Amino acid sequence: MPRCPRALAIAVTAGLLLLAGCAGNLVVDSTVQSFSGLKALPATPTYRFDRLPLQHTQPAQEQVEALADQALFKAGLRRDDLAPVYSVEVSARVQRTLSPWADPWDSWGWGGAAYPWGGYWRHGYGYPYPRADYIWFQREVGVVVRELASKQVVFESRAANDGPWADHAVVIGAMFDAAMVGFPNPPPGLRYVNVEVIRPQAQAAAPAPERAPASAPSPTGR
Template sequence: MKQFSFPSVGAVALVAALLSGCATSITVDSQVQAFSSLTAVPAPATYKFDRLPSMQEPGQARVEAMADPALHKAGFRRDDAAARYAIQVTGRVQRIVSPWADPWAGPMFGGFGWAHRRGGRFGFGMDVESPWYHREAAVIVREAAGNKVVFESHAVHDGPWMDNTMVFPAMFEAALAGFPQPPAGARRVDITIAPAQSQ
């Protein structure tokens, strides 16, 4: 005989948040670790994007566009013709198993009828997925003359948000938090996205 259960309050809240979309602000919490040899925001902090041979695909331009606002907020100004710094940015995303996923693959009884429960599916004829995504963002700043690395930061975030154009800008902002002298060691950095930004 299979065991049935109702969704937890947390699961219901998560699904409600996903269904409500941009009705409320969201917080992108990233685990960040940064390293810097800079003591002040350099002047002029002009930069150009630097790409490895493996980073020539069209998607790299989209990653750089998502990093631009955070770089400007940190004090950098893009100037490809007279760049003092060469900045390399990367963004990776992978769909992973949701922490809300039920190891039981059998059916369950939802609020209004029978449904199959796997990864947060429940309710009356509903098939509400709760996908989860693992994302990594990195920023490496080199002196254009000499190619010396003067700043490096990595941010990691796991969450349900599918929109890369919403999450990655917040992660790049987290990666640059505290620039040019970020705290030592790993830390959590929360970036809140307002409703207008999360549409």
């Protein structure tokens, strides 16, 4: 799950960070498993994005690919739709669930929500909206690389993460980075990868500024 560096206690962190935020950077820790049939990258490691049939109907797929493209670039791949060597399929799923530290007897209960990352409605008991400190997210991203000449899968990687952070784009971008760590020769087996990112200031909780009276001039005099 995403956590603040040097957190003293996971239980305390899970209950408070969603409400107050954490100054500084965010560490996204993911469980990663990868397969690679590549020994090395070619001189021109270009790729294009391919989509599964259902992904063509998902409005957020373009944003998912934009986040993945940054991770692919860091790993040494270059997007070139006109002369690709590889095709790449990427996916992202977000499901809101109940915090593992939630009180099952709390009268507020919890509800469900749909997310454009591929998540779906999850229903439970209680009121339509959960307590803020009970909100929890389970996320997974996937990357599949095929060699176009042979149509063979030459690389596959999946990263999973769970935690209270609601800024999905930041977390999913970091998860794609984690999925590509070690490319094209990642270590075998299940591993844990931490990626440190800067949390956007826009995510920090702050009261909205008061509107000036309609008759008051703007600072620019317009």
